[in-house]
Amino acid sequence: MKDQLGIHSPSTVFAGLGQNIIQGLVQGMQSMAGQPQAVLADMTGGMTGAVGNNTVSNATNNTTNHNWNVTIPTSGGSQPNDQMSSLFNTLTNVYAS
Numbered sequence: 001m002k003d004q005l006g007i008h009s010p011s012t013v014f015a016g017l018g019q020n021i022i023q024g025l026v027q028g029m030q031s032m033a034g035q036p037q038a039v040l041a042d043m044t045g046g047m048t049g050a051v052g053n054n055t056v057s058n059a060t061n062n063t064t065n066h067n068w069n070v071t072i073p074t075s076g077g078s079q080p081n082d083q084m085s086s087l088f089n090t091l092t093n094v095y096a097s
Contacts, residue, residue, distance in 0.1 A: 036088040043091070 076086030 036084045040084075040087065040091070 076083030
């Protein structure tokens with residue numbers, strides 16, 4: 001049977017399977033790379049939509065602008081992808097509870 005399939009060593013077959021598994025994993029991760037940013041953009045878009053353009057006018061036409069700074073503590077290291085992953089995990093834990 002092995003000769004008919006061209007299999008000279010079972011380890012060669014499993015090495016090929018391992019390569020395919022890793023290639024599939026890499027492709028899957030690459031296809032999802034933008035998802036954390038998209039989720040965060042959707043979440044923050046709702047937050048900024050709720051407060052409008054942060055401009056308040058009163059009866060005498062004085063205008064006050066407000067700047068909002070939100071700090072979410074994370075431990076993602078110095079790489080942006082690690083920081084996004086940590087932020088995503090933090091937000092997931094906050095909203096899951």
